[in-house]
Amino acid sequence: MTPSRFALFPSNDREQELRLKRFLIATGAYAMNMCFVLVCWAMGYFTTKEVSGYVLLVAAINVGIYLTIRTDLNKRFADPSLTFLQLALATLSGLYLMYFGDAVRSTFLLLGVAAFVFGMLRFKTRGFIYLSAYILGGYAILIALLVQFRPGxxxxxxxxxxxxxxxxTMAQFTYLAGFIGNLRRKVRDNNIELEKRNGELEAALKQISDMAIRDELTGVYNRRYLMERIAEETQRCIRNGSVFCICIIDIDLFKQINDTYGHLAGDEVLRKVARTASGALRQTDFFGRFGGEEFVMVLTDTLAEGAMTSSERVRKSIEGLVFPEISGELKVTISIGIAEHARRGDPEATFKRADDALYRAKEGGRNRCVVASVEEA
Structure with a gap:
């Protein structure tokens, strides 16, 4: 078993990776501040001991924050990004420099502007007030310590x-933080509303698309879409030498069903027949309503023998349906005419052969499948 190698960023947690990348940006700010401190040291404003202390403090802060995030300990906090903690520690390192800075003390207030701006962008008004109170309190304590221990x-x-x-300045930043917070909230609310509208639009477009290709009553493909798919299958047959079959389904004695039980019952029969027949086919096949009580099955990559097997399976499924919501005595059967499409033949001719086969099924007593002979092609 090979030991897992340590990675700078987690490989399976996008949020933690983003937090560490933000942390590295903060580390870059520390590096720039460090350069400024070294310039001050070279000019004699800091001793080597004071700069060394600052380096150790910054190193401890950054290593601690990194390990806290990298080991997922940050997830135990209300704010896993540790925003307040990082700004508080950055302020502490700045106060350290101000304590020893003497003549250049005020310059480090300017270096804190970046932290103020970051806090203004990240915090709500209350959070920024807490940060302001922390900074002002820290500066007040610093003044007290200087008066006590370094009065000169x-x-x-x-x-x-x-x-x-x-x-x-902090009061002004607090006001701006509140203003920006309100803008963020409005943007978030607008984004939520936009996502909702986009979802509704996508649903509406899908509904429109379905309406364009689906039969309104049964939910299966409509005649126009069926003809488009058959045209596509015909071209595929010419290119690849594949075979498909067209099967025309007609519900037997459907007019009697309407006359006996009413048109609403007839509609339910159409829906149930369509649902049952389409559910018995492969995903590569397609099924639709051709008009009235007629449906069409297109069986791709299927010879006449295979189409007969599939059609018999559909016929038996329909024969076994019951309609307790209409009448316990109602039995529905179908007749199917099957025609294998010739490779370079005309789809209309194939339809004609399937329709003729359907006629023979009706003449032969209904509730049966009939295949058009190859000689008819």
Missing amino acids: DINLRVDVLQWMALLV
Whole structure:
């Protein structure tokens, strides 16, 4: 058994893969901030020890977030993307730099703008208020720590003024976050409505398409579509040398059924006969209503002998039907005329031969299948 190899992204979880890709974007932002910190270090604003601490802090944050997502621990949180946590930790690393930044402290407030914008796009108003409170609270604690432990590195009036400016900025961002959140919600609602309308449109188009090719009463193919399919099958026969048979079905004494039980009962008989006959065929065959009580079966890649077997199976299925909703005494039978289509023959001629065979079935006593002889082709 070979051990599974570790992959940077999960191979079977698209959502987790997307979250890790977003995380890598955040990692890129850390890398750019790191470059700026190194520039500050080269200019003497940070000591090597302070920069090393920042590097370790950033590394710990990124490794921790990555492992949390990669091991699926993030799925235990209400927000599996860990948006608030990532922004909170990014803010913590920024406050670390501000604590040691002295003269360049205010520049790191500018680096936080990207985080503000990301939070504004990801959070609703309440979530952004929480983030704002966290950032403002962290900055206030930072000022207190500087006053207590590094009083020589702080101009209290300036930092308090910057804190107030940050407060105003965060208030503006909060307003924008609410506005963008409302827009997102409207877009989401519009998308849901659009999907619903698209579904209704697809259903309507399918219904229109079915109406164009289906018989309204029985649900099987209509005469026009049958003729189109027969024309296609004729061309396939010419190209490939294949064979097909046309079988015309007629319900025996159907007028008597209408006269005895009514036209609604006749309609039910047509539906049940169509359903039973079409269900007895292969998927490659096609079946439809030709008009009145006549139906047509087209049996692809089938010789006359095979068509006779299939037709007998359909005939017996119809003969065995019962109609308790109409009358326990009602029995329905069918007659079938079968004709094998000649390779380069005319479909109309094949229809004529099948119709003649149907006539002979009727003359022979009904409830039977008759095959047109090859000599008739």
